[in-house]
Amino acid sequence: MKGKYFKEQERQVLEDIIRHRRTELGKNFLSQEIPESVLNRLISAALAAPSVGFSQPWEFVIIRDLSIREQIKDCFEAENEKAKRIFQDKPLYRQLKIEGITNTPVNLAIFYKPSSNPVLGQTSMEKTGPYSVCLAIENLWLMARAENIAVGWVSVLDEDQVKRILNAPAENELVAYLCLGYVTEFTERPQLEIANWEKPKYKESLIYYDSY
Numbered sequence: 001m002k003g004k005y006f007k008e009q010e011r012q013v014l015e016d017i018i019r020h021r022r023t024e025l026g027k028n029f030l031s032q033e034i035p036e037s038v039l040n041r042l043i044s045a046a047l048a049a050p051s052v053g054f055s056q057p058w059e060f061v062i063i064r065d066l067s068i069r070e071q072i073k074d075c076f077e078a079e080n081e082k083a084k085r086i087f088q089d090k091p092l093y094r095q096l097k098i099e100g101i102t103n104t105p106v107n108l109a110i111f112y113k114p115s116s117n118p119v120l121g122q123t124s125m126e127k128t129g130p131y132s133v134c135l136a137i138e139n140l141w142l143m144a145r146a147e148n149i150a151v152g153w154v155s156v157l158d159e160d161q162v163k164r165i166l167n168a169p170a171e172n173e174l175v176a177y178l179c180l181g182y183v184t185e186f187t188e189r190p191q192l193e194i195a196n197w198e199k200p201k202y203k204e205s206l207i208y209y210d211s212y
Contacts, residue, residue, distance in 0.1 A: 017145050024150035025191050026097040028183040033105045038147055042180075045143035046110075051132035053120030058133045058175075061166050063107040071165045072157070072177070073101045079156045092195060099154045104181035109162065110137055111172040133175045144180065152179040 043060060051057060063069055076099055087093035101107060112130045115122075122128050144151050159174045168174070192198055 017142055020186065021142060021145045022150065022186050022190060023192075024100065024152040024179070024181075024183055026100040026103070026152055026179070028185055028187075029100040029104050029150065029152075029179070029181040030183060031103060031105060032182045034149060034180060034182070038149070039106065039180075041147065042140050042143050042149070046136040046140040049132070049136035049139040051135065052122045052128040055115055055119045055122070055129065055132065057113050057115065057119075057129050058136045059111045059113050059172065061109040061111070061168070063109065063166075064105065066102065068165065069102050069107055072107065072154075072162060073099075075157055075161045075165070076101060076154060079158055083156055090197075092197060096195065096197075098152075098156065100152050100179040100181060101154060104152075104179040106180045108140075108176075108178040108180060109166055109168075109174060110176045110178065111168060112175050113169070113172050130173060130175055137176050137178075140178075148182065148186075149180055150183040150186065153177070154179060 039062070046058065046060070047056070049058075063072075080098075084094060110133060112133045114129060119129065141151050154177045157174075157177055162168075162174055162177060163170075163172070187194060190200075193200055
């Protein structure tokens with residue numbers, strides 16, 4: 001059976017989705033519910049990602065329960081106090097709303113589950129397992145953008161505490177904690193670029209040929 005070939009118009013749509021993908025920091029999220037059918041499409045997109053040795057080493061915890069999200073928010077607040085001290089020379093940090101844990105309808109914790117058996121392609125580079133989970137996250141993120149749903153990645157968290165709150169297996173590794181929701185707007189440029197937190201890097205400064 002032959003695989004599908006795509007037309008120029010379809011390629012352009014994908015390019016537009018990639019170029020207009022954004023990280024939502026939290027200020028634009030709406031409380032509007034995400035239909036289960038839409039959420040299922042996002043998860044299905046994640047499951048279609050490539051993985052080392054076709055190991056599919058990902059597990060997803062869908063979190064709608066507000067009481068659980070409030071516990072995660074408490075975890076964030078504690079870690080955020082540490083971050084404020086680290087970035088004390090950058091007053092902008094305190095002005096940024098960098099999470100939407102309780103003001104989004106759905107949170108998603110995505111874990112890497114190690115295999116108990118050797119995995120083809122992972123015997124030399126163990127990190128290809130978690131890297132595979134990152135590919136699933138990117139798939140989900142792009143599909144979310146195609147659904148006009150925003151995604152925020154909350155990384156100011158204590159992994160062990162999040163695992164305890166979610167009763168995660170000891171061997172599982174938290175790769176991402178995502179907030180999903182509809183938004184008032186998608187910004188033209190990344191929000192941290194607009195805020196002048198960092199400047200964009202251009203490909204001429206990032207690409208080398210044959211060696212560094």
